[in-house]
Amino acid sequence: MNLRTFIDAVRETGDLATIRRPVDPYLEMAPVIAALDGRPVLFESVVGSEFRVLAGQCSDRRYFALTLDCPQDQVMLRLAEAFASPQKPPAVARADAPCQQVEMDPADLRRLPFLTHYAGDAGPYATAAIAIINDPDSGPNVSFHRCLRLDDRRMAARIVERRGTDTALQKTPGDLPVALCIGLPLHVLLAASMAPEPGVDELAIAHALAPTPVVRCLGNDLLVPAEAEFVLEGRITHRAAAEGPFVDLTETWDGMRQQPVIEIDRITHRQDAIYHALLPGMLEHKLLMGMPKEPSIYAAVNQVVACRNVSITPGGASWLHAVVQIDKRHADDGRRAAEAAFRGHPSLKHVAVVDMDIDLYDAHDVEWAIATRFQADRDLMIWENQPSSSLDPSASHTPGQKSRSAKMGLDATIPWEGPEQGPRLHQFQRVVLPKAELSRYLQTGQEP
Ligand SMILES: Cc1cc2nc3c(=O)[nH]c(=O)nc-3n(C[C@H](O)[C@H](O)[C@H](O)COP(=O)(O)O)c2cc1C
CATH class of the missing domain: 2.30.110.10 (Electron Transport, Fmn-binding Protein; Chain A)
Incomplete structure (x- = not known):
């Protein structure tokens, strides 16, 4: 075309x-x-x-x-x-x-x-x-x-x-x-x-x-x-x-x-x-800036963990933030996926790793995963003074040198308890209430 x-x-x-x-x-x-x-x-x-x-x-x-x-x-x-x-x-x-x-x-x-x-x-x-x-x-x-x-x-x-x-x-x-x-x-x-x-x-x-x-x-x-x-x-x-x-x-x-x-x-x-x-x-x-970086993050994460999808998010200027979706199989998969994502896109600043049930294109859903699956003292990774993007106004910029900033990974995946994921798994799963057929409750022509 x-x-x-x-x-x-x-x-x-x-x-x-x-x-x-x-x-x-x-x-x-x-x-x-x-x-x-x-x-x-x-x-x-x-x-x-x-x-x-x-x-x-x-x-x-x-x-x-x-x-x-x-x-x-x-x-x-x-x-x-x-x-x-x-x-x-x-x-x-x-x-x-x-x-x-x-x-x-x-x-x-x-x-x-x-x-x-x-x-x-x-x-x-x-x-x-x-x-x-x-x-x-x-x-x-x-x-x-x-x-x-x-x-x-x-x-x-x-x-x-x-x-x-x-x-x-x-x-x-x-x-x-x-x-x-x-x-x-x-x-x-x-x-x-x-x-x-x-x-x-x-x-x-x-x-x-x-x-x-x-x-x-x-x-x-x-x-x-x-x-x-x-x-x-x-x-x-x-x-x-x-x-x-x-x-x-x-x-x-x-x-x-x-x-x-x-x-x-x-x-x-x-x-x-x-x-x-x-x-x-x-x-x-x-x-255009962000999407071509998604396959390189995907390839880097796939070398260490089964990666299912990657989204570089517009809220992160489509350059500095990514969500990585993995098929978690081991306790430290979330951490390894975050580390690999930075190798796949060196300008990346923050990455969130989520499970397969999270819609990585939906910022609410990703935030929900962070709210319900993430503990900062267990799942937060910080790397200080890393090479970074020249486009980030909050990074340190010295003329002629690579810009530098801190980097952060959030492992927002469900804690791993073995392949069968014991009884605790259900407490992390979203309970979906089926939506009612509104025409049965609203009068004809009435706006919901
Ligand atoms: C819309 C858009 C605008 C860009 N503007 C510039 C620019 O003005 N200068 C620049 O050096 N790179 C710019 N880039 C990034 C380069 O295209 C990118 O660095 C390039 O992929 C580097 O590839 P290379 O190392 O093979 O040259 C821009 C990218 C996009 C998508």
Whole structure:
């Protein structure tokens, strides 16, 4: 399913909001997207740009299930399978690549409807661009980088240190060729958010999820998804410019830093292209950040305990908190699962481990498990001064060093008393009162 067929599908289901009146990407569009958080929204008339804007295609787990054609609780398992078995995507000729239908002449970033979200932002940002580069040793790498537009040809990109793009840039004496792709099928966005071992191409993970034909760029050797709406070909330079402030995932300000400048040499796009705007800190950002970490936690926990499912929760900024569901078989399974979860997602800060009868997508249910199965002096684990996420404002941050924070695990599973789980088990089980058939008690037409 590409962006166009996704739009058709959510129009059909009634999820798509369509805005026909002109909306300004400068400070006006972001509050509209925020008001519709959780729904895809198509802006058909954009002030200052000939392109339409789509937001929110990843703002609910339902849209992932729709795209991957599976039930919602199977999405994580589909990701885990694709992560474990990437498949090389086929290359197509330019004539078959929608992303190269039009070459903008001259290339001018100001024609793209980059949004300014907050009055305190450093400027207009591209937030849904995936950067494709070639590491001189390990080959293709794909990751998101927010890009601040500096002028018609230059952007400053936030490139987190020691990850794939930064590692490749540090190894490259001159400019590093890059293709920034915007307006992508949802499964490609999911794959781009993953951080597999060096040498594993995220586009091969995407192709294992759904067909992802690629095409060679016009001005360099990089292979990009042929279905992209826009491809910005250019170079990541070793020159730096001020980037930020910017409101990030945690809905708090990320400050100004000196970051690499990207110079754009060429822009190609589909006819009548649709620009994807991703509102930072809102559900789309949260789900895209968090969901790809669920399979890596799942894999790490499964090495020590039978893991049944993992949820990275939106209340924890979809990055810092997880719920891990296990099939408990030994007294210390909860503790071992918590330890492994941190190995699966090193930025994780707090994890709760629950049994199979808990709905891990329901915060009330998870809290109920903590309330009824957890004792702090027995089931709480704390690790002090650990490497942590740079996005947590409460962590310790020293420039040039990895951020550090405390980490906490809560074992909210039922205490283990052997395979038969003796008579105490029933005291931990929820007693469900069957719901009455209300039509027998309410008069016709009376609202419950
Ligand atoms: C919506 C979204 C926005 C992101 N923005 C950035 C960013 O601005 N800079 C950055 O370095 N990483 C960003 N990331 C995280 C990278 O995509 C992630 O670190 C990447 O998976 C690292 O993989 P790599 O080590 O293979 O490069 C973002 C992720 C998502 C989902």
